[in-house]
Amino acid sequence: xxxxxxxxxxxxxxxxxxxxxxxxxxxxxxxxxxxxxxxxxxxxxxxxxxxxxxxxxxxxxxxxxxxxxxxxxxxxxxxxxxxxxxxxxxxxxxxxxxxxxxxxxxxxxxxxxxxxxxxxxxxxxxxxxxxxxxxxxxxxxxx
Amino acid sequence: xxxxxxxxxxxxxxxxxxxxxxxxxxxxxxxxxxxxxxxxxxxxxxxxxxxxxxxxxxxxxxxxxxxxxxxxxxxxxxxxxxxxxxxxxxxxxxxxxxxxxxxxxxxxxxxxxxxxxxxxxxxxxxxxxxxxxxxxxxxxxxxxxxxxxxxxxxxxxxxxxxxxxxxxxxxxxxxxxxxxxxxxxxxxxxxxxxxxxxxxxxxxxxxxxxxxxxxxxxxx
Numbered sequence: 228x229x230x231x232x233x234x235x236x237x238x239x240x241x242x243x244x245x246x247x248x249x250x251x252x253x254x255x256x257x258x259x260x261x262x263x264x265x266x267x268x269x270x271x272x273x274x275x276x277x278x279x280x281x282x283x284x285x286x287x288x289x290x291x292x293x294x295x296x297x298x299x300x301x302x303x304x305x306x307x308x309x310x311x312x313x314x315x316x317x318x319x320x321x322x323x324x325x326x327x328x329x330x331x332x333x334x335x336x337x338x339x340x341x342x343x344x345x346x347x348x349x350x351x352x353x354x355x356x357x358x359x360x361x362x363x364x365x366x367x368x369x370x
Numbered sequence: 371x372x373x374x375x376x377x378x379x380x381x382x383x384x385x386x387x388x389x390x391x392x393x394x395x396x397x398x399x400x401x402x403x404x405x406x407x408x409x410x411x412x413x414x415x416x417x418x419x420x421x422x423x424x425x426x427x428x429x430x431x432x433x434x435x436x437x438x439x440x441x442x443x444x445x446x447x448x449x450x451x452x453x454x455x456x457x458x459x460x461x462x463x464x465x466x467x468x469x470x471x472x473x474x475x476x477x478x479x480x481x482x483x484x485x486x487x488x489x490x491x492x493x494x495x496x497x498x499x500x501x502x503x504x505x506x507x508x509x510x511x512x513x514x515x516x517x518x519x520x521x522x523x524x525x526x527x528x529x530x531x532x533x534x535x536x537x538x539x540x541x542x543x544x545x546x547x548x549x550x551x552x553x554x555x556x557x558x559x560x561x562x563x564x565x566x567x568x569x570x571x572x573x574x575x576x577x578x579x580x581x582x583x584x585x586x587x588x589x590x
Contacts, residue, residue: 262457262461262462262465264457264461265454265461265503265504265507265508266503266507267500267503267504268454268455268504269455270455270456270457270543271457272457272458272461301458303458303459305550306547307532307547308532308549309532309533309534309547309548309549309550310459310547310548310549310550310567311534311545311546311547311548312457312458312545330458330459330461330462331458331459331462331567331568334457334458336457336458337457338543
């Protein structure tokens with residue numbers, strides 16, 4: 228029997244489903260918010276606390292939202308006394324740990340909102356993990 | 371053979387112990403001697419004992435008025451360099467400075483001589499109008515400033531505010547690196563103090579109150 232055999236494929240698929248379902252319960256988002264932007268500014272930032280209660284490390288690899296042209300995972304860094312942003316291609320969330328996205332550190336860069344977002348509004352952003360887990364989260368716009 | 375190193379290590383130990391005791395004593399002395407401790411750099415603010423006078427520069431504020439050395443005279447100015455296409459650090463800093471401004475207005479009598487100025491390091495995208503719209507969103511009293519690259523570099527250089535704009539014609543959101551400190555210029559247009567991140571509105575208000583009183587006593 229080759230590894231491509233339908234039985235194996237089916238088994239792998241079923242196992243992935245089970246793993247994803249159990250991990251969905253173990254990875255959570257709290258305190259998710261987006262800073263309201265001044266008029267005419269097409270760049271916003273989203274913050275949150277990510278919690279991993281699964282026994283495995285989880286790799287956050289992307290984020291997307293139908294409310295923005297693009298969503299990128301960024302990190303604010305200090306280089307030669309200057310502050311700037313770099314793209315974080317992936318972020319490892321260790322087992323039984325939290326990771327805080329906060330001003331001056333990790334943030335979701337939100338490009339060109341498709342509607343006017345004011346304090347009190349909510350936006351949906353889906354976080355994607357290497358394991359295949361997709362975690363939808365609701366972010367509150369705050370001033 | 372063995373005696374010598376032992377003596378030597380006892381000697382070293384004594385020196386280390388003496389140094390530690392001296393350190394403790396010095397720390398205690400500094401804590402007691404407030405006026406001296408004021409000049410020690412801390413994690414929040416560095417106050418310069420000998421403020422450096424700034425020299426001529428020429429920029430434009432968001433109401434299209436000249437912003438130059440004369441605009442700094444007679445006022446305490448909090449200066450922050452940034453750019454409007456900055457989603458994280460600039461809005462976070464301006465939100466903190468807006469609270470600091472309110473805190474100063476509430477707690478210091480005669481604080482009308484205080485101005486908060488946001489200077490764009492990205493004049494290619496930040497027109498006077500755009501900067502104005504941006505800063506007044508955070509606080510109606512804030513002043514936005516822009517100008518040509520040479521003059522922005524002139525003022526930033528005098529304050530040691532390094533920045534780097536990597537313009538790539540094909541990239542809409544080119545990267546900008548900038549110093550995220552808040553620079554305090556006194557009413558004689560001298561570089562008086564600097565607040566370094568992480569910034570805190572309450573702390574800025576408190577420190578400013580003290581240093582303003584100190585400077586007032588020296589007849590600034």
